[in-house]
Amino acid sequence: QKEVEQNSGPLSVPEGAIASLNCTYSDRGSQSFFWYRQYSGKSPELIMFIYSNGDKEDGRFTAQLNKASQYVSLLIRDSQPSDSATYLCAVIPNTGGFKTIFGAGTRLFVKA
Amino acid sequence: DAGVIQSPRHEVTEMGQEVTLRCKPISGHNSLFWYRQTMMRGLELLIYFNNNVPIDDSGMPEDRFSAKMPNASFSTLKIQPSEPRDSAVYFCASSLQGTSNQPQHFGDGTRLSIL
Numbered sequence: 519q520k521e522v523e524q525n526s527g528p529l530s531v532p533e534g535a536i537a538s539l540n541c542t543y544s545d546r547g548s549q550s551f552f553w554y555r556q557y558s559g560k561s562p563e564l565i566m567f568i569y570s571n572g573d574k575e576d577g578r579f580t581a582q583l584n585k586a587s588q589y590v591s592l593l594i595r596d597s598q599p600s601d602s603a604t605y606l607c608a609v610i611p612n613t614g615g616f617k618t619i620f621g622a623g624t625r626l627f628v629k630a
Numbered sequence: 631d632a633g634v635i636q637s638p639r640h641e642v643t644e645m646g647q648e649v650t651l652r653c654k655p656i657s658g659h660n661s662l663f664w665y666r667q668t669m670m671r672g673l674e675l676l677i678y679f680n681n682n683v684p685i686d687d688s689g690m691p692e693d694r695f696s697a698k699m700p701n702a703s704f705s706t707l708k709i710q711p712s713e714p715r716d717s718a719v720y721f722c723a724s725s726l727q728g729t730s731n732q733p734q735h736f737g738d739g740t741r742l743s744i745l
Contacts, residue, residue, distance in 0.1 A: 550731035561721055561736040562673070569731075606673065610731045616661055617686050618734065620673040 521545065522609050524621035532629050537594040539605050539624050544588070547612030551583055553592045554606040556623065562606055566592065597628045632656070634737035636722050642743045648710040651740045654703055655724030663734060664697055664707050665721040673721070679705065680727060712744045 523542050531537045539553075550569055554562035566581040568574045568590065574581045580593040590609075594601055607621040635654040643649055655662045663678040677687040679699045687697070694713070699705040709716055719741050723734035 552733050561739050563736070564733045567733050615685055616678065616680065616725070616727050616731055617675060618663070619675070622672040 520621075521611065521619045522607055522621040524605075524607050524624045526622055527625040528627050529624055530627045530629060531597050533597060533599060535597050535628075537597045537601065537626055537628070539592040539594075539607075539626065541590045541592075541607030541609075541621055542588055543590070543607075543609045543611075543619075545609070545611035545613070546585075546588060548585075548588075548609045549612060550610040551581070551590045552608040552618075553579075553581060553590075554608060554620075555601075556604045556606060558603075565605070594626075597626075599628050599630045602626055602628050634722055634724050634735055636720075636737035636740050638740060639738065640741045640743075642745065643712060644745050645713055646711045647744075648708065649712045649716075649742060649744075651707040651720050651722075651742070653705045653707070653722030653737060655705070655722070656735055657703070659724035659726045659735075660702070661725045661727045661734075662699060662705050663723040663725075664705070665723065665736075666718045667721060667739075668718045676707070714744045717742055717744050 552567045553565045556562045568581040568583045578595045582591045604623040606623045637652045664676040667673045676689045677697045682699045697707045719739045721739045723736045725732045725734040
């Protein structure tokens with residue numbers, strides 16, 4: 519079992535729809551969770567981070583964390599073609615230190 | 631504010647040559663991370679430093695790879711000798727770690743091609 523798993527996609531949604539990106543992790547004691555966006559040929563950039571169970575909203579983005587199910591998701595409302603990118607889920611396991619494990623990423627394609 | 635600065639942006643060299651990648655973290659950040667990204671393996675953590683001290687180098691593929699952080703504003707990743715399978719994009723990232731795990735900020739990366 520991979521430490522951080524994501525569906526590789528591509529996930530295709532029409533413009534204006536809600537895109538839902540999912541991630542599961544194996545270390546039950548993990549405390550810190552991040553979503554990064556990576557455009558083709560560019561570096562990852564931080565979208566959201568979440569530490570507590572529940573929802574965290576920032577503009578069109580909502581991160582959802584369920585530690586009991588070891589599940590973290592990212593919702594993108596009113597999806598735009600400019601949201602088309604690969605979204606990386608990242609987790610800091612409870613191993614001490616700041617080692618961050620990245621998922622393989624989900625490719626999102628927003629159709630105009 | 632300046633972000634994480636990496637150099638060179640692109641490097642093409644022949645197998646067997648020494649390659650040195652450089653990174654300047656964001657001022658005030660106390661942790662620095664080196665990653666390698668390929669299509670096959672995704673984004674892999676190679677090594678990270680906290681307060682200039684290497685904390686976890688378990689991701690360094692083999693003895694051909696070495697990393698140093700002589701001071702808070704500079705780090706290098708060296709490959710000697712280089713091999714074609716080392717071709718990848720290498721990212722450096724930095725963060726400010728304290729009582730909570732803060733997100734990392736990435737540089738633009740170095741695209742390395744070993745012929």
